[in-house]
Each structure stands twice: as structure tokens, then as C-alpha cells.
Amino acid sequence: xxxxxPMKIERIEGDRALVSAGNIKRMAGINFLSNPxxxxxxxxxxxxxxxxxxxxxAKETLRLLEEIQ
Amino acid sequence: xxxxxxxxxxxIANNISRAIFDKxxxxxxxxxxEVCGTHTMSICKFGIRGMLPENINLISGPGCPVCVTPKSYxxxxxxxxxxxxxxxxTFGDMMRVPGSRSSLEKEKSCGRSIKVVYSVLDAVExxxxxxxxxxxxxxxxxxxxxxxxxxxxxxxxxxxLKNFFVYSGHKIIPPAMEILAKDPAVAIDxxxxxAHVSAIIGTGPYKIIAGKYRIPCVIAGFEPLDVLQGILMLxxxxxxxxxYVENQYKRVVKSSGNKKATALLDKVFxxxxxxxxxIGRLAKSGLRLSRDYSRFDALKAFxxxxxxxxxxxxxRCGSVLKGIKTPxxxxxxxxxCTPQDPQGACMVSSEGACAAYHRYRR
Numbered sequence: 001x002x003x004x005x006p007m008k009i010e011r012i013e014g015d016r017a018l019v020s021a022g023n024i025k026r027m028a029g030i031n032f033l034s035n036p037x038x039x040x041x042x043x044x045x046x047x048x049x050x051x052x053x054x055x056x057x058a059k060e061t062l063r064l065l066e067e068i069q
Numbered sequence: 070x071x072x073x074x075x076x077x078x079x080x081i082a083n084n085i086s087r088a089i090f091d092k093x094x095x096x097x098x099x100x101x102x103e104v105c106g107t108h109t110m111s112i113c114k115f116g117i118r119g120m121l122p123e124n125i126n127l128i129s130g131p132g133c134p135v136c137v138t139p140k141s142y143x144x145x146x147x148x149x150x151x152x153x154x155x156x157x158x159t160f161g162d163m164m165r166v167p168g169s170r171s172s173l174e175k176e177k178s179c180g181r182s183i184k185v186v187y188s189v190l191d192a193v194e195x196x197x198x199x200x201x202x203x204x205x206x207x208x209x210x211x212x213x214x215x216x217x218x219x220x221x222x223x224x225x226x227x228x229x230l231k232n233f234f235v236y237s238g239h240k241i242i243p244p245a246m247e248i249l250a251k252d253p254a255v256a257i258d259x260x261x262x263x264a265h266v267s268a269i270i271g272t273g274p275y276k277i278i279a280g281k282y283r284i285p286c287v288i289a290g291f292e293p294l295d296v297l298q299g300i301l302m303l304x305x306x307x308x309x310x311x312x313y314v315e316n317q318y319k320r321v322v323k324s325s326g327n328k329k330a331t332a333l334l335d336k337v338f339x340x341x342x343x344x345x346x347x348i349g350r351l352a353k354s355g356l357r358l359s360r361d362y363s364r365f366d367a368l369k370a371f372x373x374x375x376x377x378x379x380x381x382x383x384x385r386c387g388s389v390l391k392g393i394k395t396p397x398x399x400x401x402x403x404x405x406c407t408p409q410d411p412q413g414a415c416m417v418s419s420e421g422a423c424a425a426y427h428r429y430r431r
Contacts, residue, residue, distance in 0.1 A: 001135065001160040002107050002213065002420050004265050006072040022070055029190065031220045032330040041072060043265060043321055046160075046210075047188025048217045050330065051268040051321050053072055058320035062075060065294055068084050068301070 004045035076292030085297040086120040105263035106133030106420025113429035115293040128392035129422035134210045135162045136414040139344045141378040143168035148373045150181045158192040159207040161185040162418040169379040189221040196233035208237040213265040215239040216330035219337035236367040243274040244354035250282040259303035262288040271326025275314045283312045290318040347387025384413035396423040
């Protein structure tokens with residue numbers, strides 16, 4: 001039940017959005033997001049986007065990971 | 070898939086593993102607890118234990134909401150399902166959890182109206198479409214899930230729905246961590262803190278663990294590189310004899326958490342003492358519906374027959390949830406207790422420690 005996956009916002013309709021990951025598409029509540037935009041990635045859990053994924057911070061983490069020797 | 074594949078790189082995983090070996094070499098035995106069941110699943114699935122030196126012991130914690138839900142909750146849920154015109158809705162993981170005499174799955178096969186939903190939104194929709202039925206949702210989950218239920222209750226209130234109810238069994242993670250931090254039988258040297266619970270609550274609630282109890286805390290994502298980096302960060306804190314709260318999962322978790330979600334939680338729920346399976350009754354560790362939302366509270370809306378709960382026999386879920394025993398130390402594990410015929414909750418939910426150990430054979 002705790003499954004949560006990164007999905008992309010495709011369309012916004014009020015407090016819901018169409019989100020996709022690969023071939024999966026579904027509607028998700030976006031009540032908890034500040035200023036959601038099409039094309040942004042979010043973590044979707046139990047029918048709701050619980051938070052956005054920050055692309056800059058993701059890049060920064062990957063850079064740090066690549067530096068570990 | 071984006072934000073998944075790049076955090077599963079084999080070469081980087083091996084580099085982190087070597088760094089962990091190097092930094093843990095002279096540290097003696099180290100017990101790290103992964104609080105969240107999704108971490109347990111990831112550790113088993115990706116063979117993380119095999120990438121760590123022998124002196125690092127990963128202990129599974131109490132972070133599987135289905136597993137820590139007490140049997141008495143399930144017995145009451147079953148009692149609710151026997152009431153006229155009630156349709157009980159639940160996350161699928163709850164179906165096979167054994168209650169004192171039955172399970173939701175067995176009750177459903179006897180003709181009770183019990184439906185599995187993916188989201189609480191499905192239960193609300195069912196209530197809107199079936200005004201002659203009383204739709205009861207089993208509210209199980211930690212801070213990741215409770216905001217979704219709060220949002221649905223706010224919607225039900227706005228729409229003045231009279232036939233939607235929630236039986237709240239929601240729990241809060243930090244009080245359970247504090248109990249474990251205090252417990253000498255567990256002896257934890259570092260906490261790998263949950264990813265998505267932290268997306269909601271932020272880094273603040275762990276400060277007491279790192280400050281008062283001097284146990285390093287690292288919030289980590291669920292992909293294998295996240296878990297490995299989280300472990301490395303814990304080892305570095307332990308090596309330098311420091312204890313603070315660090316955030317490995319910065320791409321999702323903000324220090325302040327998600328304020329919209331926590332504001333809604335504060336409005337819809339009130340904090341109360343709550344019973345955790347295997348751990349006992351913990352102060353201020355559960356959520357009930359607040360006064361403004363009490364008319365949606367299933368326990369208040371219905372009068373239930375008296376329900377007797379019997380204690381567990383042989384099942385060691387309690388010790389597994391506290392990290393005192395590993396699943397393989399339970400006599401029932403993979404013998405009398407399997408995902409097909411579970412004796413305890415930890416074998417039911419995919420995030421349960423016993424289910425993860427069984428499925429991936431450690």
C-alpha cells in the first residue's frame with residue numbers, strides 16, 4: 001500500500017492531474033502541490049501527488065554519487 | 070524510467086559499497102535500523118546486505134502500517150462489515166491480515182460487502198454514486214497516507230456527504246522511533262529515516278532522536294543508490310562520533326516538509342494515544358478525526374457489538390517490528406507462516422519484514 005512512484009504531470013484539471021509513468025496513465029489529486037506545472041515530475045502515492053521532484057537537487061545528488069570512490 | 074533507472078547504476082553502487090567497507094573497517098559492530106518497510110523491501114530486492122561488511126547489521130523497523138495495526142482494529146473492522154447497508158473499503162494489503170477469528174478476505178468470501186480500493190478517492194466516489202449505502206474506509210497508514218485521507222474528508226465535508234465514513238487507524242512515525250531509541254534491547258547506532266513520510270513531515274521531528282538520544286538520522290530515498298548513500302552517510306556520522314539529521318533525498322524531501330499537507334492533517338485529525346502491534350500503547354502516536362470531522366468517524370457513527378480480541382500464538386511479529394528478532398528467527402517463518410497462509414501481519418503486506426525476507430530469501 002505504501003508504493004509511491006515518480007510520475008510526470010501531463011494535464012491539469014482543477015485539483016486533479018493526469019499523470020504518467022511509462023505506459024501507465026491515471027488521475028491523481030494535486031491538493032498538496034504548490035504551483036504544479038505540466039511536465040513536472042511528482043511522487044504519486046495512493047492516488048495523490050504528495051510532492052514534486054526537484055530536478056536540480058536530483059542532478060546534484062547524482063553528481064555527488066558519481067564522485068564517491 | 071526517469072528518477073528510477075539513474076538511481077540503480079551498478080558501477081556507482083559498487084563504488085559506494087567500497088567506500089562503506091573502507092569507512093566501517095575499524096568501527097566494530099554497527100546496528101542500523103531502516104524504519105520504513107519500503108526500505109526493507111528495497112534492501113531485500115536489490116541485495117544490499119551482500120554489499121555491506123559483516124560488522125554492519127541492518128535491522129527492520131516498525132514502518133509497515135499494516136503490520137503495526139493491532140488485531141483489535143481488524144476485529145472491529147470486521148464487525149463494521151457485518152452492519153446493514155455498509156460497504157467496507159480498504160487498501161488490498163489489509164485483506165489477508167488475520168484477525169482473532171477471521172480476516173477481511175474470509176469475510177468477503179462469506180458474502181460481506183468488502184471492496185479493495187487503490188485510493189481513498191475511489192471510496193469517496195463510491196459514496197457519491199451509492200447514496201443508499203454507507204461507505205466506510207479503513208484509514209491505515211503513516212504520514213504519507215494520512216494526508217490523502219484528510220483531503221478526502223475535507224472534500225466529503227464540502228460536498229456534505231452523509232454516507233462516507235473513516236475508521237482511522239493512522240499512526241505517526243517519530244513517537245515509535247523514540248521508543249526504540251530508548252530501548253536497550255534494540256541498541257540502534259543509526260536510523261535510516263523514511264523517504265515519503267519525511268516528504269510530509271520534513272526533517273524537524275527527527276531532531277530529538279539525533280539530539281537527545283545521540284543517534285544519527287539520515288533520510289534516504291528508496292532506490293538502491295539512495296539506500297547505499299544513506300548507509301554511507303550514517304557510517305560517516307558514526308565514525309566521526311557525531312549525531313545529526315541529514316537528508317540524502319533532497320530531490321523530494323524539504324526541511325520544512327509539505328506544509329499544505331501538514332496544515333490539512335492538523336485541521337482534519339487530532340493526535341491521540343495509539344496501540345501499535347508488538348510495541349504497545351504509545352502516547353500521541355495516532356490520529357483520530359477532529360471535532361469538526363467527528364460525524365465522519367465510523368466508530369462514532371455506528372454502534373458495534375462487543376468485540377473480543379485474542380492474543381497471538383507463536384507469531385513473533387511483535388519482536389520483528391521492534392527489531393529484536395529477524396523474521397528467520399521465528400519458528401513459523403516460511404513453514405506455518407507464508408504469504409499464502411499468513412499467521413501474522415508482517416507476512417501479509419509486501420512492505421512487511423517477513424514478506425520481504427520470504428520473497429527475496431534475504
